Amino acid sequence: MVDVSGLFFSSKQLRFMKVLVLIILAIVFVSGITSCYNNKFDQVYASPASTCDTTSITYSHDIAPIIIANCYGAGSSCHNVGGISGFDYTSYTGVIVNVPSGALLNDINWTPLRGNNDMPKDAGKLDQCDINKITRWIDEGYPDN
Numbered sequence: 001m002v003d004v005s006g007l008f009f010s011s012k013q014l015r016f017m018k019v020l021v022l023i024i025l026a027i028v029f030v031s032g033i034t035s036c037y038n039n040k041f042d043q044v045y046a047s048p049a050s051t052c053d054t055t056s057i058t059y060s061h062d063i064a065p066i067i068i069a070n071c072y073g074a075g076s077s078c079h080n081v082g083g084i085s086g087f088d089y090t091s092y093t094g095v096i097v098n099v100p101s102g103a104l105l106n107d108i109n110w111t112p113l114r115g116n117n118d119m120p121k122d123a124g125k126l127d128q129c130d131i132n133k134i135t136r137w138i139d140e141g142y143p144d145n
Contacts, residue, residue, distance in 0.1 A: 052129035054136040058145045070120040
């Protein structure tokens, strides 16, 4: 008969190998879990809806700052006095010129009528909250308040 005693391990060696295998499995498991980390949490899980208060919109408090920041203030000169657009948005009366035709809403929603443009020009689309405020102000009759 063939001597196979060298092919088997002692019980002490078997216990050591079992512990070693468990340690290796634990390391693999922990590595697998931590490698799935995603630092773009806000893109994976929707954040709670931010609040956009459109209950009491006024021209002076809500609309004028949006127009100043995006249409004729710093970084934009399209709608100032003598601006390239031909429309002066530096005053209430200048802004409302494009309201009855729907041009203002179409431009800021990027659904322009023929001859109009996506606004703000050469910039990203307005924040949806700002669009909602302007829409509400127009729906309320675009008061000068």
